Structure formats: C-alpha cells, structure tokens
Amino acid sequence: MAVLTSATPKEEAPGEGDGKRRTRTRGKAGRHLYAGWFTYVVLGFFTVGSLFPLVWTAIAASRDNARLAETPPPFWFGGNLGSNLQAAWTDANMGKALINTVFVAGTVTVSTVLFATLAGFAFAKLRFRGSNILLLLVIGTMMVPPQLSVVPLFMAVAELEWTNQLQAVILPMMASAFGVFFMRQYLINALPTELIEAARVDGAHSLRLVWHVVFPAARPAMAVLGMLTFVLAWNEFFWPMIALTQDNPTVQVALTGLGRGYIPDQSVIMAGSLLGTLPLLIVFAVFGKQIVGGIMQGAVKG
C-alpha cells in the first residue's frame, strides 16, 4: 500500500499529455487518475450540447422570420437583435414581466431562506416534543407534486379576488420543505453544539443565539439555498400560469404568450426567451462555482 501511494505521483506527472488512456496503470485510486483525451472529447461534446440551444436562441433572436424559414438554418448572428428585443419587450409585456419576476423571486428567496434557517436550526440542534413527526411531515411532502394543491389554491385566489396579483404567486412559494431539510442537514455538522452551549452559559437568549451564533454559522448554506431558490422561483411555471394573465405576467407566463402565437414571429419569440433567460445566465456566470458547490454539498448530505 505504502509503495503504491508513493509511486503514484511519479507516474502521474508525465502521463498527462500522452494520448493514451491509461487503463493499464494499476494501483491508482479513481480520482487520482488523470483524464485522457477521450475524456476531454466526451466532456467537450456534452458541453457543446448543453450550451448550443442557448447560443442558438441568441442566433435566432438576431435574425428575422424570413431567414428562419429557410434551409439551412442560420449558424451565425444576424443584425436584427435590437429590433426583436424591442418587439418582445413591448408586445409581450416583457418589461413588466421582468420587474414582476425579480420582485417575486426576490421575496420568495428572502423568506424561504429565513424560514428554512430558523426551522432547520430547530430540527438540527434543539429537542422538542413532536420534532420527529414534524420533520417526517416535511420530508414526506417534499415528494408531493404541486398539482395536488393547485385546485384549492385556485379556489382561494378566486375567493379573495387575487387573480392576476403577485401575492397569489408569492405566498404559496414562501415556505420550502426542501429548504428546511437542506438547512437542517447543513447545520447538524456545521454548528457545533458546544458553541450553542457556550452562548447559553453567557446568558444569551434564543433570539440572540440565532443572530450571533446560528446565522453566522449558516451563512454559506443560506447563500447556496438562496441562489437555488432564486433559480427555482424565477423558473416557476405551473402555478403562475394559472394565477396570472398576460396583463400582469411573470417572465414564464409572458413566454407562453409568445409561444402560443400571441406573436407568431419566431425570431421575436426567441428574443423574448433570451430576455427571460439572460438574467439567470448572468447569475450563473458570476456564481456558477458556488451553485455547483452548493448542489454537490446538498447531494452528499441529503
């Protein structure tokens, strides 16, 4: 064993550039192996596949309808991006949709993270009567499809005359069972019980404890949960489509207006799509690393 591990670095160093898959080098554990050219080719192929539809959205948005009805389809950008964006902006209510969606996703994110951190802390570190049953309830309902609550929500919204109002979309999304579970899993390990005890000995009551001990310890997970929630809330589709109309849409609702032939111009549809996706793509470009880390972290602990 010792011989093997000490031999590893010497062998690995030159192996990087040579084009062979090094299947025959024995005595190495999986993640110490360098990738061969084959790995790069496959990963490159999937990277292109992942990005291509998005790039092509932009290409189609920069053309006009006539060009999109020709073969071969366009592979490079044209000059109509500005006018198409403008058309999507005015005809499909995209400006209002973007503002609405920022507001909805922002509110949902703040409240979800706050509620989930408080509840997650209680489930992770405090003992109270009924905690097990309540936690089981949370986990159980994570599995229930949203379709199961749509009819009563619709009835309530109709009764309250909230149709087409943003609170109809915001309120049902404010509590996330996944969020509670996520924070609990994180805080179990990240928040040492001795730290809570020490704070208690110093005479801190619960609110101080949360503010000075729990929130600082939970901050990384709160950031990750916040980003995941924001993405989900931004892309939420089923319920907003039922509760809102094209007069006061979120981005996703406005996009259905485009797709249904509200405006039959394909390049304008793609421009609307681009407008609705771009904000998240920018978030991804900036925080991609953290989001990737967050998903992986959540996966191991969940």
Place this chain on the structure above:
Amino acid sequence: MTSQDMRSAPATSAAGAGTSPPGPDGADEREKRRAARRSKWYQRDAKWSPYAFISPFFLFFAAFGLFPLLYTGWASLHRVSLHSPTEMEWVGLHNFTRLLQDEYFWNSLSNTFVIGIISTVPQLLMALGLAHLLNYKLRGSMFFRVAMLTPYATSVAAATLVFAMLYGRDFGMINWGLGLFGIDNIDWEGGSWTSQFAVATIVIWRWTGYNTLIYLAAMQSVPNDLYESAALDGASRWQQFLHVTVPSLRPTILFTVVISTIGSTQLFGEPLLFGGSPSGGASNQYQTLGLYLYEQGWTNFHLGRASAIAWMMFLVLIVIGLVYFLVAKRLQKSH
C-alpha cells in the same frame, strides 16, 4: 443526542450566574433569587423557542401545502366548475369512476410512463458516465461543471420554445442535419413516438447536468482505499467503476431515481409548450397526466375532475414508491 445537551444548558448557565459574584450575604441572596428567576425564564425559553423557530415555516406550510393537499381530496368528491369554484356539489366517487372509464386518462397515464422512462433512464445513465469522467484529474473541471449545469438555469418555457424550433418539420435544424444523411423531414410533433422522444430530450437536456453533479459529489466521498484494494486485485478502470463506484453510489442512485420519477410524473410545461396547447398534440399523442389535469380544469372548467386526476397522480406515485422500496430492500438483501 445533541439536543440532550441543550436541555441541561439553562441549568448550567443559571449555576454560573449564581456563583460568580462573591458579594456580601444579602446581595448574594438577592442574586440567587434573580438567578432562580432567570433560570426559570431560560427554561421557558429553551422549551418554547423551538416552536417559535419552526412556526413561520409551518404557518405557510400548513396554509399553502398541507391544507390544499387535503382539500384537493375533498374537492375530488364534488362537481366544481371553474366559473363558480365556491359552489360544490357532492358526487361521491363519481369523478374517479368516470376517470377509470376515460380513454384520455389512460392515454395520458401511458404517455406519462413512456416519456418518463425514455427521459429518465438515458439521462441517469449519461449522468453516471459523465460524473465518472469528471471525477478524473481534469483541466478546467469547474468550467465543464458550470457549462453542464446551465440548462438547469434555463426555464422550461425558454428551453421548450427553442427545442420546438429545432424540431421544426420544415426548417428545423434537426431535420436539416438528418437531411445531410439523406433522411427525409420528420414530422416530430405530429408523430406519436417522435413527439414523445422530442419531449423527452428536452427533459434530458435540462436535468442531465444536475444529476451529474449529484453523482460526482457522491463519487468524491467514496473512500479511496476501496479503489486501491480493487486495483491491487488487478481490477481495470471499468471493473473499478462497476464493482466499486456503482455499489457505493446505490443510495444516491435511488435518490435520483425517486426525484426523477416525481419530476416526470408531474411533467407539464414541456408538452404544453412543445405544441402550444393543453391537448398535447392533435391526437393527444404527448398529453401527460399534468397536461390532462390542466385541460380538464382550465380548458373544460371541471375542477372536481382535475382534483381527481391530481389524486390519481399521487396514488400512482405511491405505488411506484412502494415498488422502489421493495426493490431497494431486495437489493440490500442480495448483497
């Protein structure tokens, strides 16, 4: 186990407060009384604060998660019209018996199954393979990870709209590409298998990267010496993957299978926007359960029927869940 310490915490804090000030006797007495009061306060705090912490979540959860879930069951036993959703007429199990004789229901159920299988199975297999590749020492591994996760940031609507164009019959890029190999234009949306395949590819595109990351995370926590001893036994890379990686990942694989199953049971946005109507194609060839629910409720105004479909969906999930549970048990026993 940790919470046991929490209970004793107030007691120790009170003791600390009581003994620390070494003042004169009278002051000490007063100090003790205050400490006792404080300790009572702390006990109350420790006892009730957990409920305060969980209450904001549970308030919303009960109002917008739990209550609607149960009320859907109640509504499914009534005739409810979209136009006057407050007027409910009791019909017993009529909505359910009607559903069982409804060919559109069975059609949408089988479509949901087919699309679910042809989207989940390849997606998870590809994700497993990609995670394995990403687990190598790699240049730009973070770039690959972020790039493969970008479809996850793309909304169902944006993704479906662009795929609907790529799958276009006359001018779509996919038919153009196939044309290079001499294949005639395919009417993807019109055909039954072709449309289900197309819808499945949208799901695959959006979720493969996400599942890849989950597998990758699990692979990175597989202990290294498992690989080392396998290598000592002369196992090749492929054998290591098959006999070390996959068995270690079994809980994670089960987790992703369950999540994907739930996701594909409620599939809605992709088939809705692929053809632009809740009928799911001219002959309902890709109408899913979610889409049928929406059509019954919001195109045909039958909210009671929609509720019944929602509960059938739930039942289907429970049955599948039980099957998974039994399979997982079996697998555990056999190893």
